[in-house]
Amino acid sequence: MMLKNRFSLAWLGAQEWLVLLLWFGLSLIVVLKEISIHNINDYLVYKHVFIHVREHQNLYLHYPEYFDVNNYGPFFSLIIAPFTFLPDNIACVVWVLLNCAFLLYAVRQLPLTRLQQNIILLLSSHELMGASSYLQFNTAVAACIILSFSLILKGRDFWAAFFIMIGAFVKIYGIVGCAFFFFSRHRLKFIAGLLFWAVTFFVLPMIIASPAFIVQCYKDWFNALRVKTAQNDQFEQGIVLQNISAMGLIRRVFHLKAFNDLLVFMPGVILFCSQYIWLKYKDDRRYQFYILCSVLLFTVLFSSSSESPTYIIAFPALCIWYVLQYPGKVNNIFFIIAFLLAQFAQSDVFTPWFRTHIAVPYAIKALPSLVMWCVIVWQVHARQFLKLAPVTA
Incomplete structure (x- = not known):
């Protein structure tokens, strides 16, 4: 022990x-x-x-x-x-x-x-x-x-x-x-x-x-x-290291060459803005931190200019969310999977086949951040942040 x-x-x-x-x-x-x-x-x-x-x-x-x-x-x-x-x-x-x-x-x-x-x-x-x-x-x-x-x-x-x-x-x-x-x-x-x-x-x-x-x-x-x-929209012409975003992920997974990014961007904006219906909690530190995490993730996920190094903006949001949670197996497993996919999907931790055929062409680096952002939006609307320990620092 x-x-x-x-x-x-x-x-x-x-x-x-x-x-x-x-x-x-x-x-x-x-x-x-x-x-x-x-x-x-x-x-x-x-x-x-x-x-x-x-x-x-x-x-x-x-x-x-x-x-x-x-x-x-x-x-x-x-x-x-x-x-x-x-x-x-x-x-x-x-x-x-x-x-x-x-x-x-x-x-x-x-x-x-x-x-x-x-x-x-x-x-x-x-x-x-x-x-x-x-x-x-x-x-x-x-x-x-x-x-x-x-x-x-x-x-x-x-x-x-x-x-x-x-x-x-x-x-x-x-x-x-x-x-x-x-x-x-x-x-x-x-x-x-x-x-x-x-x-x-x-x-x-x-x-x-x-x-x-x-x-x-x-x-x-x-x-x-x-x-x-x-140019960021031209992933089918070999530009696979650009548009590592929610739009790029959806484009590549479903092979949608003629795809209007606004079909993803606008619902994303609406979902993001919907978090402000709980502004009666605007003085609650836990709500404030959830909005911070949402902003950091949204900035990268809904920009077609996002690249792998852009995720230094998004990844701290996953870490902030994690340190706010009560310890538990579900949160730990979720974070470990997100951590591995977000940081190591394009590295030697995974096999060359996975990197070449899955991680890079399908913009998998964006997946854990997108899931995390959706979880945060849901938690805000479910007022899950009120179940966290008060932030006193």
């Missing part, structure tokens, strides 16, 4: 050194590996956002310095600017570790116990490693959404708006933080904060480029996102 307790999840979560080692260590190892094989293409894309803004070049064209195209807004040029003055390899390491630290800080701000926070970090460390291998901004987007939630609960609405707008002006996703509006006790201040930061972030890139060019950048960004959305 002592040995069993020593290696329980609670025991592992209590080991602060282990949590930090896995959180930063796995990501450091993977970024060093990517650097060693010269696979830092995404960072080169980011770096050139700043360079192209400064030189008044279109941000959304193909350039010989890297593969793929940029899909981030012109405001991102200011975020990435400090890194462009470092050697690329060093910049990649610093970029990844700072993103890890940012998400760590965001999780630490959640009104949960230290043990619950540690378990979330421990269970999410492998997903973080996967996101870090791509050097993407998704880790910071997850941090922005979680921070906006925590800051609104703390009454710091102006700064919650700050993080919402950072996410929105870089990758659109951050705008989902507005879903926490009803938890605000200072709604006019929150709205004013959104407007203030929106104007500020719109104008700030004009420090390094002309106003006319920046305005044109926003127009080009809108068009680039439209093109990318159209």
